[in-house]
Amino acid sequence: MVGYVCKYTPVEIIEAFGEKPVRIESGCKSYERAEALLHTNTCSFVKGVLENIIENNIEEVILTSCCDSIKRLYDVLKERLKFIYILDLPRKKDTFAVDVFYKEIIKFIDAYKAFKNKGFAIENFLKILEDKSSFRKMQEPSESIAILGARLKDDVVEKIKNSCSVNIINFTCTGEDRIFNIESEDNLLKGYAASLLNLTPCMRMAEDRSKFFNKDFKGIIYNTIKFCDYYSYEYAEMKSQFNIPFLKIETDYTDSNSGQILTRIAAFFEATDIKKMEQKKAKKGYFAGIDSGSTSTNVVIIDENKNIISYSIIPTGPKALESAFKAFEIALNNAGIKEKDITSIVATGYGRVSIPFADKMVTEITCHGKGAFFIDNRVRTVIDIGGQDSKVIRLDESGNVIDFVMNDKCSAGTGRFLEVMSRTLGISINEMAKVHAEVKENITITSMCTVFAESEVISLIAQNKDQRDIIHALNKSVASKAVSLVDRIGRKGKYMMTGGVAKNQGVVSAIESKLGEKLVIPAEPQIIGALGAALIAFEGTNG
Amino acid sequence: MDVVRFYSNIIKRNMDKPEKINKLINFGLTTAYYYVSIFKDKRGPNSLHYLTKYCIKSIKDSLENPQNSAWVNIFSPCEFLIALDIKPLFIEAYSSFMSGFFIEDYLIDTAESRGIANTLCSYHKTFIGANELKILKKPEFMLTTSSICDANVPTFRYLSKKQNVPLYIIDVPYKYSKEAVAYVKNQLIEMVENLEEVFKRKLDLDKLREVVKIENKTRTLINKYLNYLKEKTLLVPMTFEMYMLFASHIFIGSKEMLKFYEMLLDDIKNAPPRSGKSIFFVHLLPIFEKNFQDYFNFSNKFHIAGSDLNFDYLDEIDEKDPFRGIAEKLILNTFNGEMERKVTRIRELIEKIKPDGIIQFCHLGCKQSIGGTFIIKDLATKMGIPFLYLDGDCVDKRNNQVGQNRTRLEAFLEML
Ligand code: SF4
Ligand code: SF4
Ligand code: SF4
Numbered sequence: 001m002v003g004y005v006c007k008y009t010p011v012e013i014i015e016a017f018g019e020k021p022v023r024i025e026s027g028c029k030s031y032e033r034a035e036a037l038l039h040t041n042t043c044s045f046v047k048g049v050l051e052n053i054i055e056n057n058i059e060e061v062i063l064t065s066c067c068d069s070i071k072r073l074y075d076v077l078k079e080r081l082k083f084i085y086i087l088d089l090p091r092k093k094d095t096f097a098v099d100v101f102y103k104e105i106i107k108f109i110d111a112y113k114a115f116k117n118k119g120f121a122i123e124n125f126l127k128i129l130e131d132k133s134s135f136r137k138m139q140e141p142s143e144s145i146a147i148l149g150a151r152l153k154d155d156v157v158e159k160i161k162n163s164c165s166v167n168i169i170n171f172t173c174t175g176e177d178r179i180f181n182i183e184s185e186d187n188l189l190k191g192y193a194a195s196l197l198n199l200t201p202c203m204r205m206a207e208d209r210s211k212f213f214n215k216d217f218k219g220i221i222y223n224t225i226k227f228c229d230y231y232s233y234e235y236a237e238m239k240s241q242f243n244i245p246f247l248k249i250e251t252d253y254t255d256s257n258s259g260q261i262l263t264r265i266a267a268f269f270e271a272t273d274i275k276k277m278e279q280k281k282a283k284k285g286y287f288a289g290i291d292s293g294s295t296s297t298n299v300v301i302i303d304e305n306k307n308i309i310s311y312s313i314i315p316t317g318p319k320a321l322e323s324a325f326k327a328f329e330i331a332l333n334n335a336g337i338k339e340k341d342i343t344s345i346v347a348t349g350y351g352r353v354s355i356p357f358a359d360k361m362v363t364e365i366t367c368h369g370k371g372a373f374f375i376d377n378r379v380r381t382v383i384d385i386g387g388q389d390s391k392v393i394r395l396d397e398s399g400n401v402i403d404f405v406m407n408d409k410c411s412a413g414t415g416r417f418l419e420v421m422s423r424t425l426g427i428s429i430n431e432m433a434k435v436h437a438e439v440k441e442n443i444t445i446t447s448m449c450t451v452f453a454e455s456e457v458i459s460l461i462a463q464n465k466d467q468r469d470i471i472h473a474l475n476k477s478v479a480s481k482a483v484s485l486v487d488r489i490g491r492k493g494k495y496m497m498t499g500g501v502a503k504n505q506g507v508v509s510a511i512e513s514k515l516g517e518k519l520v521i522p523a524e525p526q527i528i529g530a531l532g533a534a535l536i537a538f539e540g541t542n543g
Numbered sequence: 544m545d546v547v548r549f550y551s552n553i554i555k556r557n558m559d560k561p562e563k564i565n566k567l568i569n570f571g572l573t574t575a576y577y578y579v580s581i582f583k584d585k586r587g588p589n590s591l592h593y594l595t596k597y598c599i600k601s602i603k604d605s606l607e608n609p610q611n612s613a614w615v616n617i618f619s620p621c622e623f624l625i626a627l628d629i630k631p632l633f634i635e636a637y638s639s640f641m642s643g644f645f646i647e648d649y650l651i652d653t654a655e656s657r658g659i660a661n662t663l664c665s666y667h668k669t670f671i672g673a674n675e676l677k678i679l680k681k682p683e684f685m686l687t688t689s690s691i692c693d694a695n696v697p698t699f700r701y702l703s704k705k706q707n708v709p710l711y712i713i714d715v716p717y718k719y720s721k722e723a724v725a726y727v728k729n730q731l732i733e734m735v736e737n738l739e740e741v742f743k744r745k746l747d748l749d750k751l752r753e754v755v756k757i758e759n760k761t762r763t764l765i766n767k768y769l770n771y772l773k774e775k776t777l778l779v780p781m782t783f784e785m786y787m788l789f790a791s792h793i794f795i796g797s798k799e800m801l802k803f804y805e806m807l808l809d810d811i812k813n814a815p816p817r818s819g820k821s822i823f824f825v826h827l828l829p830i831f832e833k834n835f836q837d838y839f840n841f842s843n844k845f846h847i848a849g850s851d852l853n854f855d856y857l858d859e860i861d862e863k864d865p866f867r868g869i870a871e872k873l874i875l876n877t878f879n880g881e882m883e884r885k886v887t888r889i890r891e892l893i894e895k896i897k898p899d900g901i902i903q904f905c906h907l908g909c910k911q912s913i914g915g916t917f918i919i920k921d922l923a924t925k926m927g928i929p930f931l932y933l934d935g936d937c938v939d940k941r942n943n944q945v946g947q948n949r950t951r952l953e954a955f956l957e958m959l
Contacts (some may be wrong), residue, residue, distance in 0.1 A: 039913040068693045072914025073652040075882035091714040103722045206712045229663040233697040236658030446941045482575035
């Protein structure tokens with residue numbers, strides 16, 4: 001088996017050698033071994049590949065001179081593997097470039113021949129090419145969703161395909177139909193080199209890609225990878241140009257991350273009507289929404305007139321399901337009804353998939369939007385700051401979600417951030433939420449990262465700064481993170497703030513002063529997602 | 544420097560008026576130019592004084608004459624521009640100056656708010672931010688190489704689309720071969736054709752040969768200078784080593800830079816014998832980092848033994864076929880290709896200079912460099928020289944954990 005990562009790899013040559021080319025994926029739990037060899041700030045995909053090579057004892061690898069991270073991966077692997085080759089891949093495709101690549105392929109064949117001590121049969125190669133070129137299916141852009149940007153893991157692509165009924169075209173490094181234009185047999189390898197260079201250009205190529213992505217797609221999912229900067233440029237350009245639904249995701253190539261990604265994609269499909277919500281016949285009774293979040297589990301029960309008759313908020317324990325049961329039970333008790341009285345249950349939040357007694361699952365994005373609009377139909381922007389994540393949701397005049405952003409996988413600007421800081425300051429989180437106004441010194445915390453900010457706070461304490469001023473600085477820091485999320489989808493009032501942090505007066509007023517507008521704070525900001533879920537349960541059965 | 548802070552506040556307050564910012568920046572550069580011309584820093588050698596003036600002037604010139612200027616990256620073959628009398632503005636230097644004016648944070652935030660990755664190198668983010676805010680007048684041409692880092696091609700492509708200015712990308716292959724040389728040579732020819740068309744003038748081959756001749760002469764001086772570093776030291780600030788990039792890269796081949804190296808050679812010949820500890824820097828120097836400023840600027844206790852970036856190509860260029868010669872120079876640069884090349888060069892330099900320690904300042908976002916940190920560390924261990932790497936940012940001061948870095952840097956220096 002020969003491991004590879006790049007779509008420009010001459011895999012057909014490897015096959016002609018009678019070897020099996022395997023694209024190395026990079027799902028792993030930690031980068032412990034990789035980070036002993038590569039600096040932490042290397043692209044997470046490359047670190048994952050390195051982990052994978054070590055873990056699975058992959059002995060033969062072929063790379064291309066794709067990017068700085070891959071080049072350094074080569075340097076690190078060079079003395080460690082039985083066979084490793086890096087192909088010099090030109091960024092252009094003129095005849096000089098083809099010459100360079102063609103020579104590289106020949107050199108690779110020679111190196112591999114020498115290593116394996118076996119010959120390379122050109123007939124095998126020709127046969128493989130003919131087989132691959134014989135079928136080709138066209139996909140209609142207007143009926144498809146395009147995945148663009150950085151490589152996306154196969155399993156995530158699969159899951160996306162399964163979660164909607166439209167066509168998915170994967171334009172990233174992991175998805176290309178290989179079509180070869182081999183005219184003359186006399187210079188088969190050169191024609192092959194030219195065909196490879198003529199694949200739909202990836203971001204790294206010199207050519208301008210915009211002409212390849214017409215505007216006919218039903219939607220675009222744009223993937224970026226942490227510490228890979230290539231794609232942000234194209235994203236920055238595209239997002240302002242296109243009028244079609246556009247979703248940006250950032251993957252970090254660890255296993256833990258795909259749940260969040262799928263949530264966002266599902267919400268995207270819901271918001272863009274790509275996946276129609278199934279509708280049931282009307283029934284009367286009570287309706288429950290369960291929001292199983294990473295920090296708290298909240299339940300709301302409404303009646304057939306959409307009155308909230310009870311709710312519960314409990315911290316999420318290690319088992320999401322148990323917490324969901326408990327919260328549901330409390331809410332039922334508060335309402336004085338039994339489970340059989342409930343007509344329909346909708347689950348939302350991170351833990352929604354693990355709640356078997358729910359009739360339906362909807363993402364927290366849609367639910368938050370629904371709940372917020374229900375409480376105040378002037379709201380166009382929902383700022384939700386929870387324990388571990390934050391998001392901003394844009395609603396239209398009818399309360400539909402039309403855009404949203406979530407924070408990157410990092411606790412900066414969330415409840416968790418404030419919690420860590422309250423511990424550093426040695427006061428309770430409630431106390432921290434109370435203090436506001438009367439600022440003596442306007443301190444600014446520069447680091448966004450929780451760890452770095454913590455050391456800043458420690459040094460502020462050491463400098464004997466007033467505790468209230470430090471708290472004020474922390475509130476400003478959370479507020480600026482939130483407002484920068486708002487800015488990513490553009491400002492539009494009225495704003496509603498939801499989630500646990502909305503109870504923190506200091507943060508609320510810091511956000512208000514940045515936005516220059518009062519926020520709507522619901523009486524119980526933590527239950528808006530669950531309320532939305534309950535409303536969807538109601539509509540699903542009555543609509 | 545409170546004057547600078549005051550000035551930076553004025554700039555920041557006017558960010559919505561690009562015309563005004565443009566003028567303010569030109570004014571700042573002019574002031575800086577007259578300041579260094581009149582108040583010569585007595586602590587430093589003559590060559591430092593000369594080079595500082597030249598660098599400020601070159602940036603000023605290209606900003607003030609956009610109709611005769613081209614934006615380039617530091618590895619662009621500017622020999623052609625010099626021969627055609629076009630003023631290059633190299634974007635890394637511009638960003639560095641903006642950090643000197645204390646406005647890099649604003650520019651970086653602007654770039655990020657448009658969707659540019661926050662993990663991108665701040666030399667590029669700062670420049671993109673300035674471009675987004677339209678405080679840069681558009682040049683006539685843009686030129687980049689694909690070396691040394693991933694940021695170049697996409698940044699320039701982005702800039703050229705935004706400004707609607709023609710761009711030429713020189714793709715520099717990873718490996719050296721005769722096909723690779725032909726590939727680059729052909730691109731250089733194409734690029735010159737584009738330049739001739741845009742600037743409406745013809746390249747005089749003899750003039751190009753002359754530039755290459757001066758470049759070769761300059762390199763002989765660079766090699767001579769290297770031989771002195773073992774025994775002599777100049778008291779200089781970190782900026783000197785960074786300003787030297789103007790001389791060893793963008794403007795090499797100009798008479799002025801030849802003169803600079805002549806002066807430098809004089810200065811080092813007359814410098815006192817080496818005393819104190821001398822530190823070799825891998826890649827970049829953090830000129831705005833407080834600890835480093837305290838420890839290294841004009842210090843005779845710890846001084847700067849050089850950076851490999853100023854010695855990334857030390858050979859002659861073929862004067863008969865400058866297109867081919869320059870193509871070879873681009874491919875064989877020690878920062879291009881396998882890490883092994885860079886390691887070999889650093890080993891040579893260390894053997895020549897014999898520094899007491901090596902520091903790699905891992906500039907956030909610079910994947911090409913940080914990816915090789917542990918390989919350089921291995922080299923240092925094998926050569927028995929103490930090695931330290933620190934994370935931080937050469938442009939965006941917010942990314943420097945001054946407190947944490949202080950302990951590590953001090954412990955390292957104590958160790959020597
Ligand atoms: S970005 Fe391009 S060169 Fe790099 S791995 Fe993907 S397809 Fe290959
Ligand atoms: S994700 Fe980006 S940085 Fe990582 S290997 Fe691919 S192109 Fe390189
Ligand atoms: S510091 Fe690194 S990433 Fe930034 S421009 Fe230089 S080589 Fe590129």
